[in-house]
Amino acid sequence: MPRGLYIHVPWCRRRCPYCDFYFEVGKSAPDFADALSRELAGRDAADRLPFDTVYLGGGTPSALDEAGVGAVFGAVRAGAEVRAGAEISLEANPEDITPGLVEAWARAGVTRVSLGVQSFDEATLRRLGRAHRGAAAEDAVRTLSARFAVSVDVITGVPGDAPARAPADVARAVDAGAGHISAYMLTVEPGTALARRVARGQVPDVDDDAQADAYEAVRAACAARGLAQYEVSSFARPGQESRHNRVYWSKGAYVGLGPAAHSLRYTDDGGAVRRQNVRSWATYRDAPDTHETEVLGPDEAFVEAVAFGLRDVGAGIDLEQLAARHRTGWLAPVRAVLDGLVGRHLTRDDGGRYRLSETGVLFADGVARAVLSVDVDH
Ligand SMILES: C[S@@+](CC[C@H](N)C(=O)[O-])C[C@H]1O[C@@H](n2cnc3c(N)ncnc32)[C@H](O)[C@@H]1O
Ligand code: SF4
Known part of the structure; x- marks a missing residue:
């Protein structure tokens, strides 16, 4: 990675x-x-x-x-x-x-x-x-x-x-x-x-x-x-x-330095930790470690990886590989969302590798929102 x-x-x-x-x-x-x-x-x-x-x-x-x-x-x-x-x-x-x-x-x-x-x-x-x-x-x-x-x-x-x-x-x-x-x-x-x-x-x-x-x-x-x-x-x-x-679209790890910079690191359980540095040069200069963190569980980290990964229109995402990486049980509901989007001609399924369609590229933010709001209770 x-x-x-x-x-x-x-x-x-x-x-x-x-x-x-x-x-x-x-x-x-x-x-x-x-x-x-x-x-x-x-x-x-x-x-x-x-x-x-x-x-x-x-x-x-x-x-x-x-x-x-x-x-x-x-x-x-x-x-x-x-x-x-x-x-x-x-x-x-x-x-x-x-x-x-x-x-x-x-x-x-x-x-x-x-x-x-x-x-x-x-x-x-x-x-x-x-x-x-x-x-x-x-x-x-x-x-x-x-x-x-x-x-x-x-x-x-x-x-x-x-x-x-x-x-x-x-x-x-x-x-x-x-x-x-x-x-x-x-x-x-x-x-x-x-x-x-x-x-x-x-x-x-x-x-x-x-x-x-x-x-x-x-x-x-x-x-x-x-x-x-x-x-x-x-x-x-x-x-x-x-x-x-x-690196961002493939959800590789990244480190952000400086005021307002973001970082993302994966954890051994398949989840991730996101960090955002303080949005103020004056505070940063005196205390450059000032930041907030957000812990993502494996399921959340998986859904984000799918939503971002779809932006890479060439590579798209290998859904099963991503699910294995994040050790998530949400493979089936996320697949259902993506298959629904295939039905609306917004994504394509090439043997388990999903990509945005020509039309889907125009509505990439809507596709990401649909993936991120996956409903796992139904
Ligand atoms: C944060 S800016 C930094 C680049 C540089 N300071 C500049 O002004 O060209 C990075 C890019 O974000 C894009 N950008 C910033 N605000 C935007 C907005 N409201 N809508 C669309 N693109 C925007 C611009 O294309 C810009 O080049
Ligand atoms: S305000 Fe600064 S960062 Fe933003 S577009 Fe203008 S020059 Fe670039």
Whole structure:
């Protein structure tokens, strides 16, 4: 089972109106790497076993300056073992790319950059409140592609978009050198500035039909450029799939460091322990071990593994193998749910390996909800 290390870098230069990830507006703190070292030193030995993937996410990891990048990777390599040949990814915003930072990332062993473009279209960028211009983002993709594997994030279904906007963004990203696209439908997250503007009628809400159309258009644009869909939101040239994200979908174990980071570890009884670090840099800096844990029994852990595993549209899930891994008695009721979804053409059963169907991919969240609410009493 592959193991992934996630590090949350909780700073952004500004607040995007749609975003509800944990971040603080401002410059990254100089003692961030030191706090990570202290957290890592305090984690169980089992949390410091060799990692196959490392992922710096945010917030904005490209907000770390060159010294900060060196310090963070220094802390990781001093406190944990990173396997030779590991995938090392970093999320970046286009406006941050400088030759000095690119060099610092290469020196630190970064292999893959996930660039938060969202769109190259100026009107969409304005609607999303982004800081960069389309042409600058295109330059950033070109520059980065010369050194790293590059993934581009695109947000689809932004109200006001022309139908051709999202597929045109995919084309521009791939033509500039991206070998991986993550396409996320705009979600109006409660508590964000976007949610307040929608509630006041200042901007339109997202439209389900327009989002479904944009998603189909993105799938077609990726296919036309040789990027195969391997997860609900992810498309890649062969060999450029994100190994780190696959750890999440295959429910491999992962360790999250930094404020608001999540971790998941399996227990010998087939269950799991989930950990969430405190969602505050100020608290984390003083006491980096501040966290909450949630213990999942084998049945719950099994159901979650099924719901997440289905997101991997290529591999799908081997239901009996997962049930054996979790030593659960819930195989039959979960199989009944999946067979019901087969009847509605949302999943397919290829000899005990279940996958989302072409239609099911469009309703992946609903499929996951159906699996998670399995009723074992009837
Ligand atoms: C947490 S962000 C970090 C990346 C980087 N700071 C940026 O802004 O590009 C990761 C990705 O989540 C996606 N995202 C964030 N909020 C979203 C929302 N409300 N709806 C859809 N996608 C969202 C964006 O595509 C973004 O690139
Ligand atoms: S979308 Fe990225 S840059 Fe914008 S607030 Fe969220 S994490 Fe920060």
